[in-house]
Amino acid sequence: MYNPDIESASISEKRELQLIGLKKTVENVYENVGFYKQKFDELQIKPKDIRSLEDIKKLPFTKKKDFRDQYPYGLFAIPVDDVARIHGSSGTSGKPTIVGYSERDLKNWGILVARAIVAAGGRKSDVFHNAYGYGLFTGGLGLHQGADELGVATIPISGGNTERQITVINDLKPRGICGTPSYVLSIIEKMEELGMDPRDTNLDYGIFGAEAWSEEIRLKLENKLGIKAVDIYGLSEIMGPGVASECHEAQDGLHIADDHFFVEVINPDTLEPVADGELGELVFTSLQKEALPVIRYRTGDIASITHEKCKCGRTTTRMSRVKGRTDDMIIVRGVNVFPSEIERELLQIEGLSPVYQIQLIRKGVMDAIELHIEIEISLYEQVGCDLLHESIMNMKRKIQHKLKNSCLISVDVVCNAPKALPRSEGKATRVVDKRNSSPVSV
Amino acid sequence: MYNPDIESASISEKRELQLIGLKKTVENVYENVGFYKQKFDELQIKPKDIRSLEDIKKLPFTKKKDFRDQYPYGLFAIPVDDVARIHGSSGTSGKPTIVGYSERDLKNWGILVARAIVAAGGRKSDVFHNAYGYGLFTGGLGLHQGADELGVATIPISGGNTERQITVINDLKPRGICGTPSYVLSIIEKMEELGMDPRDTNLDYGIFGAEAWSEEIRLKLENKLGIKAVDIYGLSEIMGPGVASECHEAQDGLHIADDHFFVEVINPDTLEPVADGELGELVFTSLQKEALPVIRYRTGDIASITHEKCKCGRTTTRMSRVKGRTDDMIIVRGVNVFPSEIERELLQIEGLSPVYQIQLIRKGVMDAIELHIEIEISLYEQVGCDLLHESIMNMKRKIQHKLKNSCLISVDVVCNAPKALPRSEGKATRVVDKRNSSPVSV
Known part of the structure; x- marks a missing residue:
């Protein structure tokens, strides 16, 4: 000490x-x-x-x-x-x-x-x-x-x-x-x-x-x-x-x-x-x-x-x-969730890079979460650079299932190629609000 | 003290x-x-x-x-x-x-x-x-x-x-x-x-x-x-x-x-x-x-x-x-000159911004200096945004004359519109060597 x-x-x-x-x-x-x-x-x-x-x-x-x-x-x-x-x-x-x-x-x-x-x-x-x-x-x-x-x-x-x-x-x-x-x-x-x-x-x-x-x-x-x-x-x-x-x-x-x-x-x-x-x-x-x-x-x-x-x-x-x-608690359709809870679930999944982004979007009149993930190079090569490959689709379903269970939220998962998401040189931006005229919470 | x-x-x-x-x-x-x-x-x-x-x-x-x-x-x-x-x-x-x-x-x-x-x-x-x-x-x-x-x-x-x-x-x-x-x-x-x-x-x-x-x-x-x-x-x-x-x-x-x-x-x-x-x-x-x-x-x-x-x-x-x-002394056709000497002459001229760039270029088989200057907004408006205006041409001739007299060098002067040259957020880059396969000195 x-x-x-x-x-x-x-x-x-x-x-x-x-x-x-x-x-x-x-x-x-x-x-x-x-x-x-x-x-x-x-x-x-x-x-x-x-x-x-x-x-x-x-x-x-x-x-x-x-x-x-x-x-x-x-x-x-x-x-x-x-x-x-x-x-x-x-x-x-x-x-x-x-x-x-x-x-x-x-x-x-x-x-x-x-x-x-x-x-x-x-x-x-x-x-x-x-x-x-x-x-x-x-x-x-x-x-x-x-x-x-x-x-x-x-x-x-x-x-x-x-x-x-x-x-x-x-x-x-x-x-x-x-x-x-x-x-x-x-x-x-x-x-x-x-x-x-x-x-x-x-x-x-x-x-x-x-x-x-x-x-x-x-x-x-x-x-x-x-x-x-x-x-x-x-x-x-x-x-x-x-x-x-x-x-x-x-x-x-x-x-x-x-x-x-x-x-x-x-x-x-x-x-x-x-x-x-x-x-x-x-x-x-x-x-x-x-x-x-x-x-x-x-x-x-x-x-x-x-x-x-x-x-x-x-x-x-x-x-x-x-x-x-x-003030960064995400409230979507009445459910409260912190980005850190999503991160905890995500990072337990094999083949994912630790870089991700939670995008808040509007789907028709409803707010929704689009979760952008990125796979590691080894997995990417394994699936022949095909992001629609069966094992990627399975991974996406698994993530949706986990988040539904543990955080009570439904998300759309968008899978990206390695290094596709922006890197931080300081504090990472984990949540991006893309709702145009968003009310304070939905 | x-x-x-x-x-x-x-x-x-x-x-x-x-x-x-x-x-x-x-x-x-x-x-x-x-x-x-x-x-x-x-x-x-x-x-x-x-x-x-x-x-x-x-x-x-x-x-x-x-x-x-x-x-x-x-x-x-x-x-x-x-x-x-x-x-x-x-x-x-x-x-x-x-x-x-x-x-x-x-x-x-x-x-x-x-x-x-x-x-x-x-x-x-x-x-x-x-x-x-x-x-x-x-x-x-x-x-x-x-x-x-x-x-x-x-x-x-x-x-x-x-x-x-x-x-x-x-x-x-x-x-x-x-x-x-x-x-x-x-x-x-x-x-x-x-x-x-x-x-x-x-x-x-x-x-x-x-x-x-x-x-x-x-x-x-x-x-x-x-x-x-x-x-x-x-x-x-x-x-x-x-x-x-x-x-x-x-x-x-x-x-x-x-x-x-x-x-x-x-x-x-x-x-x-x-x-x-x-x-x-x-x-x-x-x-x-x-x-x-x-x-x-x-x-x-x-x-x-x-x-x-x-x-x-x-x-x-x-x-x-x-x-x-x-090591930043410029030697062109046998004449030694420091960027600071060029700066001293330049900054005595009315209507010029303090941003400039000395470019070392090759003209045929010879090395040459292209001096990029930038005029202030007031002068720019005065000449109707015309960089070929008579008073700009006079200014360029004046600069050439001054540098010939005091530094013994001949330069080509390129006049730029206000803010056209890059700004520094740290140390300014005053000399840019654009000669492709330049000998150490010429």
């Missing part, structure tokens, strides 16, 4: 720390952020009303929309003069969502990502290949700062230029790699295309995130590269990557850095808490941030949490993989 | 420091880098033979080719386990040139770039827009680390997505900007296209480099944006940006960080030193680097130096702008 004292602290110690952080944060936002002052006043709450962790329920939620409304600096708790870094993510309004960090915030971010790299199996002596995109996006520089904090030899290669990524992996022999799962799969695919065996690299572990992925993708990444693959979670409104991350020992849920972030899971409709193990929307309150403290931020990410101790010895609250987002 | 003690140290103090650094570096490479051990042995030099700064002349040169031959880690003086960062630049052989940094090297790099930002007029309280590309290239992360060291609010926007750059400049109100001159000119052009006045931003100063540029481009940048524009110099083999940089007080040559890098200027043919003020090839020896110390690295960059004190109070050796590279 990078910070064994805190990562394996007793629950009571942790809760004490959390309460101190919560009180300080509440005072800070009340004093320094007009937006929160007004919200608190409307609810007739004063900082002194927060006496226990349970009192957090009295506090107002913060939403993505609040970041938009307060754009660019309205939620900052320190003067811009004292800000040390600005990041952003693309927003739906065309303007990026802007977030800021003090010097101490940056230091803490580095420490939390260093914890994540160590949890993944990383060591100070490693060469570390960072294929996340660098820029306003928190992925690249977030992992970069953790790597700097730990003291590994970081290769800040960023995303794109896949052949060069392969040259660097072969020649500089990194032991660790990080990036989006879909982009690292593209690298693997390119290696195979070039006649290389991806297991021949020096890679031992990989840290993947910034998009929802599944156990099946994990198996692909682990088997193809011969590595341990772990999940990292974060979002810029809270900090960036490092809010939570898996340990390589158990790979059993992501350890939330709960000395920095207090987590709740709520029912997104009733806003009431759900029980441990039950899916709901993740809500975070920052406990140590200076530049941009956030109170009960509704992430839109669907997951569950557990307070059971992990076999790795860490005592943190753990969260499940993110199963989807409240 | 960021480090006033050292930046304004007396010459004798500086030379004392330099000698200590030189001796340490020579011992370090002799002990830890097989390549240098062998070179020293061939020349029958021992570290103890270096007793004064003048003794540097006994040492062997290092060339770009040596980096290629020792790829990837052969020139490193510390084990890869202790390396904290790897950067690279694209090499001609297809493999990148790989360079490495220890933790202390990274700290020093940050300090030198912080000096450069302060010399440009930057302050800790600034918002700072970094439009250099982030990645293996040292430009983006080099400026980033200096900005972090100084404590400004860095916007790590990287290159590309010009409209978003403009949104960020308008909304986040940076006081400082950095990037390649050609890319920032593209941003300005886009602003004008969108009907904005580039002088309306909050920008006060800009730091530009990573490609050769001229006084005329400086005037464009300064007038269009209403800023002070300064030049920054560096190359990854030595460290990255921050090896030298201009002060905003004098804008009269770049202050070399000569407590870290010992500079020589040589005649690239005879390898003999040239006098102060005379153009020659820059040669640097690192004095404090741990991971990748370099002895007498021949940069290929053509400039002159002066030891006169600058009016800003800094006592460092100063270098002129880089006038070109030993």
Whole structure:
């Protein structure tokens, strides 16, 4: 562990720390952020009303929309003069969502990502290949700062230029790699295309995130590269990557850095808490941030949490993989389904590439799902490049059957030749809405 | 000044420091880098033979080719386990040139770039827009680390997505900007296209480099944006940006960080030193680097130096702008010319956009230069979009005349409509060699 004292602290110690952080944060936002002052006043709450962790329920939620409304600096708790870094993510309004960090915030971010790299199996002596995109996006520089904090030899290669990524992996022999799962799969695919065996690299572990992925993708990444693959979670409104991350020992849920972030899971409709193990929307309150403290931020990410101790010895609250987002849940003819559920079923089928696309289309007056899959080159050759071959037709029927059974949805399956679907160099686009004048949900 | 003690140290103090650094570096490479051990042995030099700064002349040169031959880690003086960062630049052989940094090297790099930002007029309280590309290239992360060291609010926007750059400049109100001159000119052009006045931003100063540029481009940048524009110099083999940089007080040559890098200027043919003020090839020896110390690295960059004190109070050796590279000097029919000389003449002509391209073509058996220029929209409208208009023909004749007089070359001038030439999002491509089977020089 990078910070064994805190990562394996007793629950009571942790809760004490959390309460101190919560009180300080509440005072800070009340004093320094007009937006929160007004919200608190409307609810007739004063900082002194927060006496226990349970009192957090009295506090107002913060939403993505609040970041938009307060754009660019309205939620900052320190003067811009004292800000040390600005990041952003693309927003739906065309303007990026802007977030800021003090010097101490940056230091803490580095420490939390260093914890994540160590949890993944990383060591100070490693060469570390960072294929996340660098820029306003928190992925690249977030992992970069953790790597700097730990003291590994970081290769800040960023995303794109896949052949060069392969040259660097072969020649500089990194032991660790990080990036989006879909982009690292593209690298693997390119290696195979070039006649290389991806297991021949020096890679031992990989840290993947910034998009929802599944156990099946994990198996692909682990088997193809011969590595341990772990999940990292974060979002810029809270900090960036490092809010939570898996340990390589158990790979059993992501350890939330709960000395920095207090987590709740709520029912997104009733806003009431759900029980441990039950899916709901993740809500975070920052406990140590200076530049941009956030109170009960509704992430839109669907997951569950557990307070059971992990076999790795860490005592943190753990969260499940993110199963989807409240706003990317597909609702077709009254049935809710997350792309990740479709992915899980798909990737169990032999002969399929891990690249797929879910297209929402309109069929007459009805909405429908067209699932675009892609077969692997070996199967393609086996069927004589005939996508209407009997075994392809059988595969398509099998997929329809599985999805009907497990997700309760009917889909049309369109089978594509190898490499026919677009590849990502960053976050993969899994859902494409092709309904022209689509209502919000159907 | 960021480090006033050292930046304004007396010459004798500086030379004392330099000698200590030189001796340490020579011992370090002799002990830890097989390549240098062998070179020293061939020349029958021992570290103890270096007793004064003048003794540097006994040492062997290092060339770009040596980096290629020792790829990837052969020139490193510390084990890869202790390396904290790897950067690279694209090499001609297809493999990148790989360079490495220890933790202390990274700290020093940050300090030198912080000096450069302060010399440009930057302050800790600034918002700072970094439009250099982030990645293996040292430009983006080099400026980033200096900005972090100084404590400004860095916007790590990287290159590309010009409209978003403009949104960020308008909304986040940076006081400082950095990037390649050609890319920032593209941003300005886009602003004008969108009907904005580039002088309306909050920008006060800009730091530009990573490609050769001229006084005329400086005037464009300064007038269009209403800023002070300064030049920054560096190359990854030595460290990255921050090896030298201009002060905003004098804008009269770049202050070399000569407590870290010992500079020589040589005649690239005879390898003999040239006098102060005379153009020659820059040669640097690192004095404090741990991971990748370099002895007498021949940069290929053509400039002159002066030891006169600058009016800003800094006592460092100063270098002129880089006038070109030993290997991009164009030799046509026996005449040597640098693209920067052509640029200087071009940009004095009213009605021309700052985007141009020098194409080397073959005319029968002879090599020739085709100079592609682009006119500004106002002139284009004035001549009724007629590129054969009398005033365009006059302009072309004027350019030919000027270049014949000042550079002794004959060129064909091809005039293009506004925005017809390709824009850069990083380093501009000024010279395109279209000769099919070209000899090395003609």
